Amino acid sequence: xxxxxxxxxxxxxxxxxxxxxxxxxxxxxxxxxxxxxxxxxxxxxxxxxxxxxxxxxxxxxxxxxxxxxxxxxxxxxxxxxxxxxxxxxxxxxxxxxxxxxxxxxxxxxxxxxxxxxxxxxxxxxxxxxxxxxxxxxxxxxxxxxxxxxxxxxxxxxxxxxxxxxxxxxxxxxxxxxxxxxxxxxxxxxxxxxxxxxxxxxxxxxxxxxxxxxxxxxxxxxxxxxxxxxxxxxxxxxxxxxxxxxxxxxxxxxxxxxxxxxxxxxxxxxxxxxxxxxxxxxxxxxxxxxxxxxxxxxxxxxxxxxxxxxxxxxxxxxxxxxxxxxxxxxxxxxxxxxxxxxxxxxxxxxxxxxxxxxxxxxxxxxxxxxxxxxxxxxxxxx
Amino acid sequence: xxxxxxxxxxxxxxxxxxxxxxxxxxxxxxxxxxxxxxxxxxxxxxxxxxxxxxxxxxxxxxxxxxxxxxxxxxxxxxxxxxxxxxxxxxxxxxxxxxxxxxxxxxxxxxxxxxxxxxxxxxxxxxxxxxxxxxxxxxxxxxxxxxxxxxxxxxxxxxxxxxxxxxxxxxxxxxxxxxxxxxxxxxxxxxxxxxxxxxxxxxxxxxxxxxxxxxxxxxxxxxxxxxxxxxxxxxxxxxxxxxxxxxxxxxxxxxxxxxxxxxxxxxxxxxxxxxxxxxxxxxxxxxxxxxxxxxxxxxxxxxxxxxxxxxxxxxxx
Numbered sequence: 001x002x003x004x005x006x007x008x009x010x011x012x013x014x015x016x017x018x019x020x021x022x023x024x025x026x027x028x029x030x031x032x033x034x035x036x037x038x039x040x041x042x043x044x045x046x047x048x049x050x051x052x053x054x055x056x057x058x059x060x061x062x063x064x065x066x067x068x069x070x071x072x073x074x075x076x077x078x079x080x081x082x083x084x085x086x087x088x089x090x091x092x093x094x095x096x097x098x099x100x101x102x103x104x105x106x107x108x109x110x111x112x113x114x115x116x117x118x119x120x121x122x123x124x125x126x127x128x129x130x131x132x133x134x135x136x137x138x139x140x141x142x143x144x145x146x147x148x149x150x151x152x153x154x155x156x157x158x159x160x161x162x163x164x165x166x167x168x169x170x171x172x173x174x175x176x177x178x179x180x181x182x183x184x185x186x187x188x189x190x191x192x193x194x195x196x197x198x199x200x201x202x203x204x205x206x207x208x209x210x211x212x213x214x215x216x217x218x219x220x221x222x223x224x225x226x227x228x229x230x231x232x233x234x235x236x237x238x239x240x241x242x243x244x245x246x247x248x249x250x251x252x253x254x255x256x257x258x259x260x261x262x263x264x265x266x267x268x269x270x271x272x273x274x275x276x277x278x279x280x281x282x283x284x285x286x287x288x289x290x291x292x293x294x295x296x297x298x299x300x301x302x303x304x305x306x307x308x309x310x311x312x313x314x315x316x317x318x319x320x321x322x323x324x325x326x327x328x329x330x331x332x333x334x335x336x337x338x339x340x341x342x343x344x345x346x347x348x349x350x351x352x353x354x355x356x357x358x359x360x361x362x363x364x365x366x367x368x369x370x371x372x373x374x375x376x377x378x379x380x381x
Numbered sequence: 382x383x384x385x386x387x388x389x390x391x392x393x394x395x396x397x398x399x400x401x402x403x404x405x406x407x408x409x410x411x412x413x414x415x416x417x418x419x420x421x422x423x424x425x426x427x428x429x430x431x432x433x434x435x436x437x438x439x440x441x442x443x444x445x446x447x448x449x450x451x452x453x454x455x456x457x458x459x460x461x462x463x464x465x466x467x468x469x470x471x472x473x474x475x476x477x478x479x480x481x482x483x484x485x486x487x488x489x490x491x492x493x494x495x496x497x498x499x500x501x502x503x504x505x506x507x508x509x510x511x512x513x514x515x516x517x518x519x520x521x522x523x524x525x526x527x528x529x530x531x532x533x534x535x536x537x538x539x540x541x542x543x544x545x546x547x548x549x550x551x552x553x554x555x556x557x558x559x560x561x562x563x564x565x566x567x568x569x570x571x572x573x574x575x576x577x578x579x580x581x582x583x584x585x586x587x588x589x590x591x592x593x594x595x596x597x598x599x600x601x602x603x604x605x606x607x608x609x610x611x612x613x614x615x616x617x618x619x620x621x622x623x624x625x626x627x628x629x630x631x632x633x634x635x636x637x638x639x640x641x642x643x644x645x646x647x648x649x650x651x652x653x654x655x656x657x658x659x660x661x662x663x664x665x666x667x668x669x670x671x672x673x674x675x676x677x678x679x680x681x682x683x684x685x686x687x688x689x690x691x692x693x694x695x696x697x
Binding site: 015016017018048190191193194197198200201202203205206209210211247258280281282285286288289291292295296298299300303315318319320322323326356 | 400401402403431471474475480483484487489490493497532549550551552553554555556582583584616618619622623625626629630631632633634638639642643645646
């Protein structure tokens, strides 16, 4: 059972609200038993996580959380502020003040940075590349941004490159340029016609703004694409791993098949499936029978004031209903877990069942309670 | 409590949003069912090409992504696919289909659409505006549109995209259309956002922030709907009854594990109450719906939730 912590980068993916951030932090703690320098990078600014790690707040740069432990491991944590990282990238890559102005003063940059594919994802990739390349950490656990599609952060940057190479982009920026080669001329005529049509709807100004923004990003993109490619390779190799966090319910199970084909298309194998917040049930117990209810009623009645048979029945039914409800929930969860495992073509050893722990995870000790559910037994100690 | 829900059903356009995993789709379906029972001609809208609601109503294949599909009397569903809506918009604007094809097949246009996905949100709102304004004779085509909106962060981007366009584009049809969409979004008589929350910390905090952000954007939100509130059959009385027993009768789990589980459940119920109280104090709660076991991904579960919504919407 459990996750291999032998990787250099472990990417934790999943949709919003499933507990990725908490499990990422717990994985970081778990890794201290195997690795010396571990960094957890989160996108989620949840104060609760900072509290759980014993920090005042998570910052944009790594802070030491704990360690060295007796085993020699130390844990760092940081919060990746994607907007700020992107601004830093613009500063760093666009030394030419004019192209920097082209981006920063572009109304789209002010309004729609998020609307342009990949700006946040680029930032996350670049930061991850930087942290890995620094050699300061043996393992980086990355808690990815919540996304409907958990892998968006991998391929969003790629979409930008398609447009930057297109005729439309060139024509928008230099409408007056006459292209010499005859083959190009035919293409250009088609493109010019299209531009004049779109113009009727959006106005040329808008098209030029968008285009200008994407083109101003071109230098930035060129600087980053090599890093993004290198990181992609790393994540596909033995040095990188992916863990998917889900809550075991029928909807998640249905989405898993789709997710699986997406992983295949990316050439990525899933290391582990983390089934989070599973109900701690009653293994081996069957739904209650009439006989059990009567027995329980009989056992409770003598403890109550005399002549209160209704109370005894109510208590007995209440307890039995509660047991049955718990059993139904665990059965539904188990069913969904098996569907997920088979849709993702995982072995039972790759599936971690993490129980819903009582109380809130507001201390390192509480987070540590998750460790036994995450790592292989023979990996520990 | 009842007036909030009744008021909500008097709008024309409801956006159901909230943190990921709070049950937006289920609530969208349940409100739709309740509205249709009350005689409102209702259209449920999902914003992608993989809709889930038709499955809940027992439809395995999606018949159409262009025309609304009937689910029940008075209840229809539309999968609003941005690519389809864009083609429809261009057909209305350009009138000639061959020209629309020329534009959409242009590789540069296709790449631009890939590179700047923000257009999808704009066209989604544009299509909703179009649906809202359609009429049949003197009556509107739809009494009520209920949108299964994206989760909080993306939801806020979606709601404010007309503002961004108006700041960026100074003239032309696009500006006129964005202004029309914005006036629908900003009209509290027609449009409301319904934030859905779970009784737990992260979603409670996000809900309060969401409602503050909506106000800052001049968008009307109603009080939060609390979903999946534990109807804990677990109670202190049950725990006390367990304490009276020496051993558990055959067929039941042993006393210690029952006691431990009951303690957990009571503990959770206590936390849930605290976070419900937090939301109630900060922004109000329009309705509490129970957690259904197992998850309400069947029509029975949705019918049960719809019945509660209907009761809350009816005059007392």
